[in-house]
Amino acid sequence: MNMEKEPGVEVNPRIMMGKPVIKGTRIRVELILERLALGETISDLLIAYPHLRETDIKNILKK
Numbered sequence: 161m162n163m164e165k166e167p168g169v170e171v172n173p174r175i176m177m178g179k180p181v182i183k184g185t186r187i188r189v190e191l192i193l194e195r196l197a198l199g200e201t202i203s204d205l206l207i208a209y210p211h212l213r214e215t216d217i218k219n220i221l222k223k
Contacts, residue, residue, distance in 0.1 A: 168219035185209075186202045189220050196221075 170183040179188040187209060195205060202217050 168216050182212065182220070184217065185211065185216075192217060192220060 168183050169180050169189060171178060171180050175181055176186055176188055178190065181187055182192070192205060194200075195208075200208075202214060205217060206212055206214060
């Protein structure tokens with residue numbers, strides 16, 4: 161079972177215990193939001209996770 165909640169977000173019980181992740185990765189949405197809340201920038205996250213795209217991060221911030 162694979163459910164898409166938001167564009168670019170995937171929820172699959174077989175990936176990260178069903179927590180929302182950025183589609184095609186195992187990076188939890190929660191992790192990205194936590195790091196942004198701690199003051200990291202999108203640029204910081206793109207350096208830390210080079211396989212992410214800026215649009216991946218912006219998609220989870222739309223809500």
